[in-house]
Amino acid sequence: DGGITQSPKYLFRKEGQNVTLSCEQNLNHDAMYWYRQDPGQGLRLIYYSQIVNDFQKGDIAEGYSVSREKKESFPLTVTSAQKNPTAFYLCASRRGSSGNTIYFGEGSWLTVV
Amino acid sequence: QQQVKQSPQSLIVQKGGISIINCAYENTAFDYFPWYQQFPGKGPALLIAIRPDVSEKKEGRFTISFNKSAKQFSLHIMDSQPGDSATYFCAASGAAGNKLTFGGGTRVLVKP
Numbered sequence: 001d002g003g004i005t006q007s008p009k010y011l012f013r014k015e016g017q018n019v020t021l022s023c024e025q026n027l028n029h030d031a032m033y034w035y036r037q038d039p040g041q042g043l044r045l046i047y048y049s050q051i052v053n054d055f056q057k058g059d060i061a062e063g064y065s066v067s068r069e070k071k072e073s074f075p076l077t078v079t080s081a082q083k084n085p086t087a088f089y090l091c092a093s094r095r096g097s098s099g100n101t102i103y104f105g106e107g108s109w110l111t112v113v
Numbered sequence: 114q115q116q117v118k119q120s121p122q123s124l125i126v127q128k129g130g131i132s133i134i135n136c137a138y139e140n141t142a143f144d145y146f147p148w149y150q151q152f153p154g155k156g157p158a159l160l161i162a163i164r165p166d167v168s169e170k171k172e173g174r175f176t177i178s179f180n181k182s183a184k185q186f187s188l189h190i191m192d193s194q195p196g197d198s199a200t201y202f203c204a205a206s207g208a209a210g211n212k213l214t215f216g217g218g219t220r221v222l223v224k225p
Contacts, residue, residue: 042217090156100145102213104156
């Protein structure tokens with residue numbers, strides 16, 4: 001089945017540790033995105049990438065890093081510099097310039113303990 | 114700067130009633146306005162979307178109304194059902210990266 005796979009679904013991290021969230025898509029989409037969602041809040045853009053080996057900061061990039069070495073993969077690293085990392089993280093993707101629809105994965109819950 | 118403002122934050126409607134959610138935007142470069150539905154613990158799913166060249170779009174029980182001059186758009190859920198209970202997000206995007214800017218969300222509860 002085509003789709004966006006995020007892993008792990010649930011992750012616990014100790015303060016001071018970096019953690020990487022995986023996002024893989026087999027939709028052959030060009031663009032990929034990472035959003036953060038806090039409980040009862042809207043979605044805020046962390047990073048996005050329109051092509052391989054290129055990515056741009058979103059609205060809340062501080063404390064996060066990404067890479068886009070392959071078209072189908074866009075991992076997000078939450079670093080120890082992120083002051084409030086506990087949140088629901090959503091990966092999304094979009095077809096090239098001819099499509100506007102952005103599709104989301106099922107999300108990853110990160111809790112800092 | 115909140116570029117897309119959504120109201121109300123929550124809404125309770127009786128089964129069979131109409132749910133209405135409103136959004137306002139500031140950036141006139143936005144040219145695509147989708148609505149997403151999200152169930153607890155799940156990723157948002159596209160519900161319906163509209164472009165500014167039309168004033169209304171209907172898909173089943175869901176209708177988007179769009180007012181370009183007022184920079185406002187709204188979602189109407191007709192004949193609301195308990196299965197419609199979810200959080201609804203409006204969003205907007207323009208040419209720059211086609212990244213979506215989301216409203217704050219509306220939690221809808223449909224009572225049987």
